[in-house]
Amino acid sequence: MxxxxxxxxxxxxxxxxxxxxxxxxxxxxxxxxxxxxxxxYYSSNFHPFQKGNFYVGLAFSITDKKLTNTNYLIQQVVDGEMLDYDILLKGGYYTGDYGMVILNVNYFQDHFEGTIFQDPDTAQSKTLKRGFAIRPGFRSSVPLTRTERLSFFTEIGFSLGGSSALTRNIKNIDEVQKIYKNEFDFGVGLSPGITFFAMENFAFEVQLNNVLGYKLNVAKSSTDDGPESKQVRQNVDFNINLLSLELGLAYYFGTNKNTKRSN
Known part of the structure; x- marks a missing residue:
């Protein structure tokens, strides 16, 4: 053994x-x-705003409202429901440290259906509006912490887009009114925001849209194939509106690249 x-x-x-x-x-x-x-992770060679990095982001909003005996725009809503959503896709490339060229694409849709009051009668109304916009620009970032995990940024750029809408108002069952509307939009704006990295390359973004900006809107509309009306409106604003607060998610490619920073 x-x-x-x-x-x-x-x-x-x-x-x-x-x-x-x-x-x-x-x-x-x-x-x-x-x-x-x-x-x-953030203390060791983490450089999200380094030259050569890529950036993609997504922001969206959904609004669902139930209206009863409410003045909405230029009409009174007896009973209705409104459902709007807005999707913003973001992309960018850092041409230098803390400086990025951006290209954002925006798509939105507004839908309303309900009963409205048109003196002296009521009508069943349905509106569908769809639009898009392209927003090129430039973003400059300023780190607020040593690890660059929290930063402040400023975007300056312009937007170019348009929308179309169709409204059907039905009275007395067989009386149908159709309103067509097309809009063209152009704007230049300055939009500040905050970036916070929550997990590795993923970040949360909070942004105020067009704190300082100029906007041109050209709207054309017609009713029942009648004569076309046209309205041109220009606005120059300096306004901090919390209702324009935009929340989104972002992903930064190449944040931990072991390359030398440019001077």
Whole structure:
């Protein structure tokens, strides 16, 4: 039975040694919190605003309203429901440290259906409006922390887009009124915001749209194929409107590239 002594001795010495090694590793791991691991990622070679990095983002909003005996625009809504949504796709490339050229594409749709009051009668109304806009520009970022995890940015650019809408008002079952409307929009604006990196390359963005800007709107409309009306409106605004607050998610490619920064 002497040949069994060596395997048994190996088990008796090696197995406890492994147990102690595992306990030591567990003790070390217990001292490292998830916050420590996350902070160490941002402290070691994390450069989200470095030249050559790419950026993609998504922002959206949905509005669902129930209206009862409410003045809406230029008409009174007896009973109705409004459902609007807005989607904004963002993209950019850093041409230099902390400076990025951007191209955003926006699509939106507004829908209303309900009963409206048109003196002296009421009518069943349905409106569908769809539009899009392209927004090229430039973004400049200023880190607010040493790790660049929190930063302030300013976007300046212009938007070019349009929309079309169709409204059907039905009275007395068979009396149908159709209103067509087309709009062209052009604007130049300055929009500040905040970027916060929550997990690795993912970031949350909060932005105020067009705090300072100029907007041109050209609207053409006609009713039942009648004569066309035209309205041209220009606005120059300096306004901080919390209702224009835009929330979104973003992903930065190449944030931990081990390259030398440009001077």
């Amino acid at each position: 002497r040949w069994l002594k060596f395997p048994l001795l190996a088990v008796l010495f090696i197995f406890p040694a492994r147990l102690f090694a595992q306990e030591d590793s567990l003790r070390i791991d217990e001292k490292v919190t998830p916050y420590d691991l996350l902070s160490s």
